[in-house]
Amino acid sequence: xxxxxxNIRSKRIVRxxxxxxxxxxxxxxPIPKELDLMLEIMGKKTVLVVxxxxxxxxxxxxxxxxxxxxxxxxxxxxxxxxxxxVSRQIxxxxxxxxxxxxxxxxxxxDIGFAGLSGAAERNEDMIYICYDNEAFMNTGIQRxxxxxxxxxxxxxxxxxxxxxxxxxxIMMQHKIPYVATASIAYPFDYQGKVRKAKExxxxxxxxxxxxxxxxWRFDSSLTIEIARLAVETGIWPLFEVLNGxxxxxxxxxxxxxxxxxxxEYLKLQGRFSKLDKKEIEIMQEAVDSMWEDIRKMTN
Amino acid sequence: MISVTRNTVAMxxxxxxxxxxxxxxxxxxxxxxxTPQTTMLEKLAEYIERGELxxxxxxxxxxxxxxxxxxxxxxxxxxxxxxTSSQGLLYMGEMIYWVGGERVPIVSAxxxxxxxxxxxxxxxxxxxxxKRDSSWIMMMAENVQDAYDMTIQAFKISEDKKVLLPVxxxxxxxxxxxxMERLEILDDxxxxxxxxPREFNLVDFSDPINVGPLAQPDDYMKFKRxxxxxxxxxxxxxxxxxxxxxxLSGRDQDGMIECFxxxxxxxxxxxxxxxxxxxxxxxxxxxxxxxxxGLIKLRVIRPFPEKVREVVRGVSKIVVFDREYSFGFGGIxxxxxxxxxxGSGIEIMSVIAGLxxxxxxxxxxxxxxxxxxxxxxxxxxxxxx
Numbered sequence: 168x169x170x171x172x173x174n175i176r177s178k179r180i181v182r183x184x185x186x187x188x189x190x191x192x193x194x195x196x197p198i199p200k201e202l203d204l205m206l207e208i209m210g211k212k213t214v215l216v217v218x219x220x221x222x223x224x225x226x227x228x229x230x231x232x233x234x235x236x237x238x239x240x241x242x243x244x245x246x247x248x249x250x251x252x253v254s255r256q257i258x259x260x261x262x263x264x265x266x267x268x269x270x271x272x273x274x275x276x277d278i279g280f281a282g283l284s285g286a287a288e289r290n291e292d293m294i295y296i297c298y299d300n301e302a303f304m305n306t307g308i309q310r311x312x313x314x315x316x317x318x319x320x321x322x323x324x325x326x327x328x329x330x331x332x333x334x335x336x337i338m339m340q341h342k343i344p345y346v347a348t349a350s351i352a353y354p355f356d357y358q359g360k361v362r363k364a365k366e367x368x369x370x371x372x373x374x375x376x377x378x379x380x381x382x383w384r385f386d387s388s389l390t391i392e393i394a395r396l397a398v399e400t401g402i403w404p405l406f407e408v409l410n411g412x413x414x415x416x417x418x419x420x421x422x423x424x425x426x427x428x429x430x431e432y433l434k435l436q437g438r439f440s441k442l443d444k445k446e447i448e449i450m451q452e453a454v455d456s457m458w459e460d461i462r463k464m465t466n
Numbered sequence: 467m468i469s470v471t472r473n474t475v476a477m478x479x480x481x482x483x484x485x486x487x488x489x490x491x492x493x494x495x496x497x498x499x500x501t502p503q504t505t506m507l508e509k510l511a512e513y514i515e516r517g518e519l520x521x522x523x524x525x526x527x528x529x530x531x532x533x534x535x536x537x538x539x540x541x542x543x544x545x546x547x548x549x550t551s552s553q554g555l556l557y558m559g560e561m562i563y564w565v566g567g568e569r570v571p572i573v574s575a576x577x578x579x580x581x582x583x584x585x586x587x588x589x590x591x592x593x594x595x596x597k598r599d600s601s602w603i604m605m606m607a608e609n610v611q612d613a614y615d616m617t618i619q620a621f622k623i624s625e626d627k628k629v630l631l632p633v634x635x636x637x638x639x640x641x642x643x644x645x646m647e648r649l650e651i652l653d654d655x656x657x658x659x660x661x662x663p664r665e666f667n668l669v670d671f672s673d674p675i676n677v678g679p680l681a682q683p684d685d686y687m688k689f690k691r692x693x694x695x696x697x698x699x700x701x702x703x704x705x706x707x708x709x710x711x712x713x714l715s716g717r718d719q720d721g722m723i724e725c726f727x728x729x730x731x732x733x734x735x736x737x738x739x740x741x742x743x744x745x746x747x748x749x750x751x752x753x754x755x756x757x758x759x760g761l762i763k764l765r766v767i768r769p770f771p772e773k774v775r776e777v778v779r780g781v782s783k784i785v786v787f788d789r790e791y792s793f794g795f796g797g798i799x800x801x802x803x804x805x806x807x808x809g810s811g812i813e814i815m816s817v818i819a820g821l822x823x824x825x826x827x828x829x830x831x832x833x834x835x836x837x838x839x840x841x842x843x844x845x846x847x848x849x850x851x
Contacts, residue, residue, distance in 0.1 A: 212671050216538070228680040237669045238542060240678035241534070242564050248496075248524075248531035252538025252546075253669065255522040256493050260543065265670065282534070285527030 169322050182207070188232035192225045195380040195387025197351040199225065199233070199395070201298055202269065204354055208361040209294075210237055210266040218279060219244035220271035220286050220304045222298075244279040246270055247286035250293045258292065266363065272299040272313035276332045287341040290369045294361075296332065299370075300379035300402065308382045315402075316453065319384075319438040326441060330453060339408050345371040347407035347416075350396035351378075356405055356417040363407070376403045384437020393435055401454050404461060409444040413464040423462055429454055446449035473550045477649045479610045479642035480506035483549070483575050483635070486617035488519045489657040492547045492573075494539035495738045496524040496532040502639040503577040503585050507549065527552040533561035533574070540570045543667035545621065548572070551639055552593045553577035559597070565632050568602030569693060570680050571624040571666060572632040574602075575617065577711070578739065578789075579639040580822040588823020590640040591739060592790040595767075595798050597634065601693045601834040603700055604768035606738040607637040608724075610647035614717065617764075618652070620706050621661045626707075638740035640823070656714055664828055704766060722771035724763040726751060731760030733835055736777065736786045736803060738764040741826055745787065748831035759835055770802050773812075783813045783838055787822045796846050819849035 185206035190321050192199050198221060206213060215234065217223060218241040226232055226240070227412040241249050246268045254266045275283060275297040281294065302320050302321065303309040312332040319326055338346050343368050349357035364371040380387040397403035398418060405419040417422070429451050431441040442450075484506045497507040513519040524535045526770060529550050536546035538734075550558055555576055565572055568825065578594045580586035598604065607613040613635065619727060620633040637643065652660075668677050705721035712719035724742075727749050728734055737746045742763040752759040762773060762778070776783065784807075788797025795801050800816035807814065817834055820826040830849055833840070 183566065211674075214542070214669055223680065226676055226679055228682060229676070229685050230676075232676040234676070235674060237671065237674040238676045238679070239538065239669070240676065243561050244530055245537075245561055245564070248526055249538035249541075250542070251524050251531075252494060252496070252535040252544075253527070253542045254538075255524060255535075256539045256542040256544045259493055259522065281527055282531050284509035285531060288527075321611065457802035 177369060180205070184273055187233040187235070191227065192221070192320060193330070193381055193387070195378050195390045196221070197390050198222060198298060201357075201375060201377065202234075204358055204363050205296065206236060206315060208214070209223045209265055209267060209365060212262075212265060214239065214266045215338070216241050216246045216250040216253065216266065216268045218270050218274040219243040220267075220274055221300070224305065236266040243274055243295060246279060247282040247291070247295065251286050251289070251291045254292045259273045263337050264293050265403055266292070268295045270295070270297055271295050271299060271304070272297060272301060273303045273311040276312045276334050281407060284341065287338060287343050287370045287372070292368055292370070292432065294364050296375060298377040299396055300377045300382055301331070302379070304379050304382045306332050314364070316443050316450055317415070317439055319441065335372070335374045339413075341370070342401045342411065343370040344368070345407070345409055347373050347402065348405055350394045350398050350403060350405060351375070352391050352398060353405065360416075361439050361448050363409070383440070383447070385435055389435060393432065396427070396432040397434070399427045400432040401458055402432055402457070415461070415465060423458065426458070473650055473653070475479040475649050475651055476530055476622040476646050477610060478505070478644055479508050480577070480644070481635055482610045482614040482691055483617050483637070484509035484513065485549050485651065486614045487813050489652065489654055490618055490621045491519070491658070492521055493544040494522045494524065494536060494546045495512065495548065496526050496535035497549050497553060498526055498529045500529070500531045500551045502579060502643040503549050503551045503554070503575070503754065505643070506575065506577075528552055529558040530561055533558045533565060536572055537561065537565050537568075537570060537700070538650045540572050542669040544758055545664045546550050546572055547574070549577070551577040551605050551835050552581055553592045555597065561629050562600045562602065564678075567689070567693075569601065569630045569696065571630055571652060571734045573620045573624055574632065574634050576634050576636045577639040577643045577702070578636050580797065584687065586822040587639075589740075590789045590821045590823065591636070592821070593729055594636045595790045596767050598798070600648065601631060601697070602768065603629070603631050603633040603697070603704070603766065605635050605766050606743045606764065607635060607642060608740060608763060610642055610645065612635040613630065613642055614651065615711060615715070618657060618661060621787060622707050623700065625664055626703045627671050629695055629696055629703050631693070631700060636739065638730065641740045650715065650717065651788055652715060654735055660711070660714055701769060701772060706830060722766045722773050723777065725777050726761040726763065728760030728781070730758060730780070732780070732782050733839060734759070734781045734784045735761045735771070735831060735835065736762065736764070736784055736799060738799060741787065741789070741820065744826060745831050747828040747832070748835065751828065752832060752835060757839060764799070767799070770806060774803065774806055778810070778812060783810055783815065785815045785817060785821055785834055785838055789816050791818055791821070813843075815844055816846045816848060818846065
């Protein structure tokens with residue numbers, strides 16, 4: 168057996184693990200990695216509040232958890248309020264700890280929207296992260312208000328007829344200190360935003376696009392590829408809004424003029440396989456129109 | 467608050483509960499306004515604004531979030547309080563069960579009120595009784611003094627290590643919330659000694675756990691069985707707490723139930739809530755007429771008092787007044803009493819009255835009991851007129 172030379176061994180990056188392997192996520196699911204990357208920045212003094220979602224299952228049962236930080240499980244609509252209570256108590260104790268809500272798109276955009284908006288309006292001191300897999304995936308791929316136009320789900324068998332609820336923009340309108348989008352394909356951009364959010368007081372909102380292999384109907388080896396294409400085609404712009412100032416981040420800064428056609432993103436996913444040319448055009452127009460709005464915001 | 471002597475004041479029910487809450491020093495509160503609870507929320511906000519109560523008041527967008535917020539704070543170590551009524555209690559419903567299932571010490575006041583439709587802002591007990599199997603201890607006050615006393619005791623019961631269950635204190639909407647009564651209050655120091663600061667925290671960074679994760683069937687059943695045992699043990703704790711409170715306040719204080727003239731009674735009313743006072747008045751009047759009438763007042767409806775069985779020996783007929791109704795089952799308390807006294811041979815009759823705030827007076831109690839004494843038998847009677 169070849170011995171590893173000392174000079175190479177010392178250069179191996181030994182990184183503490185925050186979210187263990189051997190959890191109950193599906194193959195190819197980005198959620199465990201997204202949690203791990205986030206917790207690496209947030210540190211061990213973080214309380215996670217997790218409403219009903221895939222993550223409820225991923226967190227294990229009462230006999231064991233893959234998480235190295237405390238987790239409070241929450242009813243679907245209760246997470247922002249539970250986190251408010253935890254956050255106030257941390258403040259009272261003067262403890263140097265943070266509260267992070269880790270919620271899916273259904274909990275965020277649909278059933279829990281009133282609670283989310285309420286906590287944002289009160290500017291509660293917490294980070295709210297929506298990991299968006301664009302449907303109710305834990306119950307088996309039913310449409311949510313964040314499912315994109317044209318996508319097949321079990322409750323939109325002919326493809327969804329409504330557009331995705333523009334949550335990051337809606338949260339922007341709450342005038343909270345920090346709003347950002349992120350993608351698992353760009354981990355440094357994502358971690359940078361978590362780091363920024365960590366340093367800010369008040370309500371911070373991060374929206375993370377999380378491709379779902381069974382729900383989006385793609386091979387589990389393609390998760391990162393699809394997450395990257397979502398950004399490159401412009402359907403998922405990376406940006407942040409710091410104290411009201413909007414700016415594109417990472418590769419999205421270069422996409423104002425020219426983006427890949429969204430067809431490249433759509434064609435890898437079974438959920439869009441029945442779209443005809445006209446529907447793809449409608450989607451392309453919607454993306455282009457969003458970028459016109461973004462152009463106005465960046466000026 | 468009008469002070470008569472140092473410890474005797476006149477206060478309306480909502481303010482009495484708010485005052486009790488102030489004295490027990492919760493650190494986090496979250497209450498959403500709803501009639502007829504609102505003046506309690508306003509009073510609490512005033513206490514906090516004036517610095518008399520050092521607490522965080524989370525002004526949420528609805529009752530579901532109100533209970534969720536105090537749940538989050540309670541898990542991470544706060545003593546907490548919330549309050550609601552009627553539609554608000556229903557809107558809280560999901561979290562009521564969540565909190566009960568997790569067995570986190572929380573105290574909530576419930577100004578009881580009818581449930582829509584049709585809209586009614588007035589009192590009955592239908593809202594309160596919908597939550598009877600949610601793993602909460604449920605107490606019911608007879609008057610403003612009771613509402614004050616029970617609120618203080620509720621914190622102690624809830625946080626007792628043999629219990630660790632949330633406690634709801636019900637008190638009749640408007641009848642108690644908005645009526646000013648004579649109230650004996652305790653000194654702040656006495657309350658602090660009675661309910662010392664709380665030690666409870668499930669959020670520990672050195673030993674992180676999952677609070678409320680998935681339970682497999684075997685574990686789920688064990689959780690429920692543990693809650694059943696805690697409920698059973700709570701009866702003793704409630705009795706003990708009432709006894710300690712009696713020593714502290716110098717006033718008689720009953721635990722699970724109060725017996726009023728029921729030692730030698732042949733005919734007994736069974737009630738819970740504010741109209742127990744009217745029933746007592748009916749008993750007084752009928753006793754003057756030489757009729758052997760008594761009253762059992764339930765101070766606690768969950769757990770349903772085991773003690774009832776002991777105190778009904780020698781009673782031949784019990785008339786239960788219910789201010790709520792279960793379709794195809796009848797008055798809920800009447801049904802529960804029948805179940806508790808199964809095989810005892812005691813005749814139990816059910817009266818449904820006072821729904822949606824319909825007025826009930828001592829004369830109503832007298833009329834029904836006189837009919838029973840003169841031999842009338844009925845399974846269920848609705849007092850409509």
